[in-house]
Ligand SMILES: NC(=O)C1=CN([C@@H]2O[C@H](COP(=O)(O)OP(=O)(O)OC[C@H]3O[C@@H](n4cnc5c(N)ncnc54)[C@H](OP(=O)(O)O)[C@@H]3O)[C@@H](O)[C@H]2O)C=CC1
């Protein structure tokens with residue numbers, strides 16, 4: 285499998301290393317002008333002639349690249365501006381296979397399934413969501429938390445997110461879903477869904493303990509995606525036979 289890397293920051297450096305260890309070839313990169321990537325540089329996705337492109341970058345890099353026609357299958361991991369990005373990806377998926385996940389760890393997909401179940405069983409519990417990441421992360425809340433929040437909002441009619449209580453002078457309302465983002469040091473990524481009512485608390489938590497899980501998840505998704513028909517994929521349907 286020949287892979288084009290979109291973005292060559294922390295994540296795609298790890299993807300490149302793991303890809304080469306697995307016997308894949310890096311066809312090239314699309315990154316900033318000053319990139320030090322030891323691979324050929326391209327400025328359009330199809331120019332690399334790769335079997336698949338893996339994107340860990342920034343909306344300002346990936347969105348313009350998607351403006352033209354694209355034929356190369358895409359694995360997209362970039363977070364931030366989710367609605368805009370997913371709308372473009374869905375449009376592109378009419379003529380190529382596209383996999384998008386705000387968290388490439390399969391464990392987070394399982395967490396989201398557990399959250400759906402908990403939401404049906406814990407209707408009278410208050411729900412708060414907390415994510416923690418390293419101090420180099422540019423988007424907040426994380427793409428994963430946005431995904432978990434969307435799940436909760438779908439299940440709790442009339443609920444709404446509260447991102448900042450600093451100007452509030454009243455007690456918490458039942459419909460609130462509190463969202464908190466913590467940034468510090470080298471925390472890889474932790475997501476907690478906290479269900480609380482009088483005298484008891486249930487938490488669903490996921491802790492990423494290395495960045496390799498995301499890169500490996502993207503590589504596994506890419507290896508499956510290249511044999512899939514055109515369409516929009518996530519962890520709900522990537523492994524299903526059609
Ligand atoms: N779905 C998942 O499982 C995961 C997703 N991510 C997401 O992947 C993305 C990248 O993460 P990470 O590698 O840690 O980030 P880095 O900041 O280390 O790398 C980002 C890359 O995008 C480029 N870039 C950033 N801003 C711009 C811009 N405005 N215009 C053009 N290029 C830009 C950077 O270029 P330069 O270095 O020249 O600035 C770099 O190549 C983030 O959105 C992150 O949230 C991360 C981990 C897991």
Ligand SMILES: O=C(O)C1=N[C@H](C(=O)O)C[C@H](O)C1
Nearest residue numbers: 363386387421426427428473
């Ligand atoms: O930027 C990161 O590091 C991560 N970003 C993704 C997100 O925004 O959810 C996934 C993971 O948590 C790491």
